[in-house]
Amino acid sequence: xxxxxxxxxxxxxxxxxxxxxxxxxxxxxxxxxxxxxxxxxxxxxxxxxxxxxxxxxxxxxxxxxxxxxxxxxxxxxxxxxxxxxxxxxxxxxxxxxxxxxxxxxxxxxxxxxxxxxxxxxxxxxxxxxxxxxxxxxxxxxxxxxxxxxxxxxxxxxxxxxxxxxxxxxxxxxxxxxxxxxxxxxxxxxxxxxxxxxxxxxxxxxxxxxxxxxxxxxxxxxxxxxxxxxxxxxxxxxxxxxxxxxxxxxxxxxxxxxxxxxxxxxxxxxxxxxxxxxxxxxxxxxxxxxxxxxxxxxxxxxxxxxxxxxxxxxxxxxx
Ligand code: SF4
Numbered sequence: 125x126x127x128x129x130x131x132x133x134x135x136x137x138x139x140x141x142x143x144x145x146x147x148x149x150x151x152x153x154x155x156x157x158x159x160x161x162x163x164x165x166x167x168x169x170x171x172x173x174x175x176x177x178x179x180x181x182x183x184x185x186x187x188x189x190x191x192x193x194x195x196x197x198x199x200x201x202x203x204x205x206x207x208x209x210x211x212x213x214x215x216x217x218x219x220x221x222x223x224x225x226x227x228x229x230x231x232x233x234x235x236x237x238x239x240x241x242x243x244x245x246x247x248x249x250x251x252x253x254x255x256x257x258x259x260x261x262x263x264x265x266x267x268x269x270x271x272x273x274x275x276x277x278x279x280x281x282x283x284x285x286x287x288x289x290x291x292x293x294x295x296x297x298x299x300x301x302x303x304x305x306x307x308x309x310x311x312x313x314x315x316x317x318x319x320x321x322x323x324x325x326x327x328x329x330x331x332x333x334x335x336x337x338x339x340x341x342x343x344x345x346x347x348x349x350x351x352x353x354x355x356x357x358x359x360x361x362x363x364x365x366x367x368x369x370x371x372x373x374x375x376x377x378x379x380x381x382x383x384x385x386x387x388x389x390x391x392x393x394x395x396x397x398x399x400x401x402x403x404x405x406x407x408x409x410x411x412x413x414x415x416x417x418x419x420x421x422x423x424x425x426x427x428x429x430x431x432x433x434x435x436x437x438x439x440x441x442x
Contacts, residue, residue: 126187130157131225133186151181156201158187160244163409166193173200188244192412222269228256228291229275234310236337237348237415238377238408241276250275253283253291257298264300270329271295273306279313289318296325303329308375311336311359312351323366330367333404334360335375339391343380348415353394360398373402376435379428380408381419388431395438403439405432 133155134144145151156172159165169185170193176183185197186205198204231246232239260271273295275281281288295304304327311334322328334356338344341352363370376391395403407428410417423431 126157126159129187129227132227133157148176148179148181151179153184154179154181155184155186155205158185158189158197160188160190160193160240161411162406163411166190169197170200188240190240190244190412222267223272224263224268224270225272225274226256226259226263227251227274228278229281232276233280234277234350235348235415237346237419238380238411240411240414243413245276248277248280250281250283253286253294256291257294260295260298260304261300264298264302269302271302271304273304275306276308277310277313278306279309279315279318289315289321292318292321292325292328296327298327303327305329305331308333308335311356312349314359316362319362319366330369331371331373332363333373333375334363336394337375337377338380338383338387339376339394340383340387341390343383343387346382346416346419347377347380353390357394357397371401372398373404374398374400375404375406377406377408378431378435379421379423381410381416381421381423383408383423392434392438395435399440400438401440403435405435407432 137153137155142153148154154176156169158169172183182203183201184203184205185201189197189204194204229248229250231248232241233248235242256273260268263271273291279288281291283291286294292304292306304325309332314334336353336356337347337349339353344352360372363372378388378391407425408416408421408423410421
């Protein structure tokens with residue numbers, strides 16, 4: 125999502141006559157697109173004054189900025205651009221590669237206990253489907269071969285009467301040689317209708333990221349994910365039955381507050397059962413404002429590392 129936002133910012137600036145600079149020293153303007161999902165990313169932005177020492181360019185910050193950080197960041201950057209303005213402005217991007225990212229929504233109405241997105245990016249807003257289709261048509265005409273539909277909770281999409289399944293059908297009907305993908309759906313909203321539609325879409329790229337986050341029901345409940353492992357496994361079963369050639373990846377968090385060794389073993393069991401192609405494994409880190417930030421982050425960092433290493437060996441592609 126941030127990569128796509130950065131592309132939109134770059135294209136918007138190019139439309140206003142800016143050219144990419146070869147180095148920070150030669151630049152007139154530096155735009156930093158911040159992500160607040162992990163503390164390590166936030167720390168990198170706070171470390172920027174050291175990096176940008178002696179650079180004369182105007183320094184602008186945009187992206188996911190938490191309220192509590194804003195005041196201090198205002199002291200570091202010359203200007204802060206609102207993320208929402210960037211999303212709503214329909215910057216026409218230039219196709220620089222055959223892979224193009226098309227945001228269809230931004231923000232999220234779910235409040236998963238560990239996640240800062242609803243605070244950093246706000247509530248769900250969806251782009252009108254006509255604008256999305258128009259953008260994809262243009263990208264395909266300009267040579268795009270892979271279209272990625274992006275949203276924090278992509279299958280919550282709704283534009284008037286058009287839901288995510290309807291949008292998928294319309295994307296599939298766009299003429300031209302391309303494949304489409306999307307990120308990231310929430311398993312709790314993944315309907316049978318969506319599975320059947322995807323199975324019938326020739327242009328769907330047969331890759332699905334289906335974040336599970338934990339293999340233990342008690343932890344999922346604490347995470348406020350609103351599905352059980354049985355429901356998740358049934359969903360995977362249905363998807364694989366309809367699309368046997370699907371490549372499946374997942375996101376998982378190890379060391380969520382209170383996660384015992386036994387509960388982690390349930391995630392190990394799930395990994396062995398499902399045999400994901402790829403897994404994006406994060407060590408839990410507390411994010412301000414979230415429900416989980418009030419819980420004791422009791423799993424030591426070394427143990428989180430150990431759990432991450434175990435899971436990373438249990439996927440087809442490491
Ligand atoms: S659905 Fe995704 S983006 Fe929304 S709160 Fe949960 S983890 Fe965050």
